[in-house]
Amino acid sequence: MFPTTRKAALAVLLVAALIAALTSPSFADKKDDLEKQKKGVSGKIDDAKKDLEASSQKYAAAVAALKRAQGKLNTAQSKLNNTRGALATAKAQDAQMQAKLVSTEAQLDAAVARLSKGKAELRASEAKVEQFAVQNIEQGDPGMRAFSELLQGEDPNAFSEQMSLNDAVSEDQVATMQSLAAARVILEVNRDRVTKLRDQVKKQRKAAAANLVRKQQLEDAAEAQAAEVAQLVTARRGARFTAAKLRAADKKQLESLEADRRSLEARIRALTPKQVRDAGGDGGGTLSYPANGPVTSQYGMRFHPVLHVWKLHDGTDFGIPCGTTVRAAAGGTVLQTYYNGGYGNRVILNNGRMRGKSVVTTYNHLTRWTVSPGQRVKRGQRIGYSGTTGYSTGCHLHFMVIANGSTVNPMNWL
Template sequence: MFSTTRKALTASLLATALVATLTTPSFADKKSDLEKEKSGVSGKIGDAKKDLELSSKKYADALAALKKAQGKLDAARTTLSGTRGALATAKAQDDEMQAKLVASEAELDAAKARLGRGEKALATSEAAVEQFAVENIQQGDPGMRAFSELLQGEEPSAFSEQMSLNDAVSDDQLATMQGLAATRVILEVNRDKVKKLRDKVKAQREAAAANLVRKRELEAAAVSQATEVAQLVSDRRGAADSAEEVRREDKKQVAELESERTRLEAQIRALTPKQVKEAGGDGGGALSYPASGYGVTSSYGMRFHPVLHVYKLHDGTDFGVPCGTPIKAAAGGTVLQTYYNAGYGNRVVLNNGSMRGKSIVTTYNHLTRWIVSPGQRVSRGQVIGYSGTTGYSTGCHLHFMVIANGQTTNPAGWL
């Protein structure tokens, strides 16, 4: 809230209350001219109220849209980051799986080659053993054949040589038979190894294929999510630009209206420097609580404004009252004005006359409605309106102000 506005407003309100006491022609003429000028400015302010209120609502909506856009953007970026991480993992797994698959296939090929050689060796050994068996059957027992030849007059030395040869052949055939058995065992081992390697390669190919599908899905998702993030970045930028544009419009409009009002009300203040005490009052030295029984939720002083989001003077004391709570005059006096302001909402301004040697004006802001009229005299404790949350407000409360000699002051020193 703007302290310069209050300075000007105080003088304006005092002038309004006292203008009826000015009877000289010069005062009346000048008053009439100023009142006409004031009426024109008030009309401009009144015309701008709806736009200013709408603009402020637009700003709040723009901030909400910006926050929502930022939330979506943060979530989308997190999702994209997770997808890219999963994609990197899938790619690494793909490379690892391919390397293992190549090694397994090479091992399988080598095992197949060994198996092929073993099968050929087995076939050769089986053929040799088969030939030996056939010959043995056709020629009979070699030992018996040599003994028969000996009986038929063959030399004994020939018989000995034939028996030695038979022994050598038997040993060779025995070795062949043993080799055949060993070949069959090795061949079976190789066959089992080939089978296991084939199963291993099959499983690796299936896993690699599944990982490849997942990798492609992740790649597609990453592209889609990156596009979404780009759009959300654009949306957020647009929301931020909109919020900043409306904020600039608000500040500019408020500054222009307050500057004009300050200029005019300063002139009205200069007309009535001696009429302050004639406004009324009950002669008390302190103010009563305008909403008794309710605690203070925000004190007078600098604070971060919850709507405008800037540090500025909080020019009064907030009482945490529910909407519709009766609000009472803090002291007797005269109602100077009742009107709506985009910042203060519905407000009642009372001229409480002189207290402790100072001109005291109290204002009651953000009301739902008022039940008094300008020029009406009220007594201390009289209900003048009902609390609300109009204007720049984040919830139901009463914003109570004390203006002493045209300057805002801490209400706590007067209550």
Template sequence: MVKLAVGRRRAAVSALLALALGIGAMAPSVADDKSDLKDRKREVNGKIEDAQQSYDESSKAYAAAAKKLKAAQAVLDKAQARLSETRAQLAEAQRRDAEMQRKLEQTQARLEAAERSLEKSEKELAKAEVGIQQFAIETLQQGDPSLRAVSGLLQGKSTSEFSEQMSINSSIADAQAAELQRLDARKVMLQIERDAVEKLRDQVKKQREQAAANLVRMRELEADAEVQATKVAGLVGEREVARKAAAKIQAADAAKVAALEAERSRVQARLQAIVRQELAEARRRAAANKGGNGDSGDSSDSGSSSLMHPVSGPITSRYGMRLHPVTGIYKLHDGTDFGVGCGTPIRAAASGRIIEQYYNAGYGNRVIINHGVMRGKSVITTYNHLSAYRRSSGARVSRGDVIGYVGSTGYSTGCHLHFMVLVNGSTTNPMNWL
């Protein structure tokens, strides 16, 4: 579609360029006028620029459709970015979940090993305590070994036996003291193991809580991602609908632009034929009258060499380059806008004949009046965006006659009159003739 549009645009540019150059060759009485040649050059450039921009212009409907498409794309981009972010967060949560599970399993294994070791140590301690208790009971039952040794000595045992018994008693006491020390050490180590097990249990509990919280977050992200994915799919559909609508309107606009180009060429050709006829007639009259003004009742305004204001109102946009208020394109504003209300009567700027009266998508309802030769040049005026016509095409009008009423038809942002003056077939600043 883009290549086709470019090809049509180039064809339109070439056709308008050939038409503009041909026009320059068809006005022999004006060809020597340097000022008019400059005006014609600007007009040629303006036509070429208009042709180049014609496929970039669009109707209000396309502007709205394009805006809707842009808005749909922006919403889609935002939704896709959010979905990508959510999926990234979900992937991170899943990675953390796997890491937490691994650490939890490791800590759990260490806890189970510590608990087994603690259980074994507690059993060994209990066994040692039982041994100590049994020894104490036996000692109490048998009495003090030292006293028993002394009693034996008193009962007639030899001193060597006494010494041996005392030595045995000392060894037993030392062994018992050592066992008690080992028992105390086991108790200390057992407490250390108990503290380590408790710490591991706390660590496992904390890791489980963190894993559970991360799991909840992961479930939330999964739900969000599913909702967002559904939303993105819907937005893709909306964007596609908006794109198709914009493409359909753009295609219609392209056809409309092509029709406008054909219409413009037709009107331009007719205007140039009138210009050639008027100027040729003026030259013939001038030659016949030896310098007369060449007035021909049907094709010139003998009352004045200037035009009157078609309406009484402020100028809201002057002739020259500007940013178009509807299309947003910087281009030539080929007339003068008068800010007056809809329904305001529009008067003929000079006497003449209505040669065209029709609707144009850009200019809306328009009237074109041929005023004949003024100041030695063909002068034609056009009145655009009318709400209604007062006279018919082909009718002769006098200066000041009401020809229609102000409106806002065509490419217009509000009620106003777009007034144009064509000199020798080329647009010019109307203010130079008012």
């Protein structure tokens, strides 16, 4: 009996210890930390995408216009460069074609001259052959004539001389005939050469003419594209001037925004202990979420990629549509409600002491507020509606926490 009772008691103690561990402050804190980390993940991701988070809508539009103008100019310049390259190639080809055409035409002229000379030589050879033929017909065979004369009693020496002369004449006739045959062959070769050169000249002239047309087209295109580039340069210069002007305005507005934050922090530090005690805070250790929506931008220092300045994003942004209810993160007293060029419509709430510190929360870029200075509010009470007034690029709530007169990360208090 006793062992059984002892086991039961031990089991009860173990269960109690487990429950205590699960409900202990350390476990609860760890759970809260995990929840905070989970809620902040989307905000960290969005932070990396908000290149123009601290810019006005006009400046963001001007930067976009400048990028478009630069893109068009880059495209036009690339096109012009390609056209000019093609034009340079066409000009080089034109020079080469002209040189080649001149050379081919010179070869053609030389071939025609050779052809004419060959025709003359052929006619001369043909005339000489014709003369030999006529003589043979008129005078008969010289050899037979000399033999007949020998038979008729002529001197044998004369016969020998006549036969030698006949041999020489025959050799000359053979040479003339060979020259005639060669002249005919050369004539045909020259004719083929002239025909080929004439065809080649014709093709080269046609190609040169086509290249000349292309060169003219490229020159016209290059001229038109150069004019377009000049116009785009002017447009880009205008867009750059506009962007620079708005950038300067945005920097000035940013400086005003930071000056306003420093002024507010100074006023909060000047609050008397009595004002803090009389704030009517609910004494909680944490703040409630002022709106139901994702965190779109976290608290912290960041380098603006366009303005090229380090700036403090002094609160946490909640991405909610304009007109969404905004609630008090804790009980307290309304210190101020006013419009600021940077923060837009804002409500400043004194939440009294929390975790041993004087805590003030601010709600910014509101469409409008529903409370008035000096009014006491409870945690979760509606104090206004979200908007995009002031220095804002879209509907959201910019929520700030100021502890002992200095801005702090709101996520550490929610």
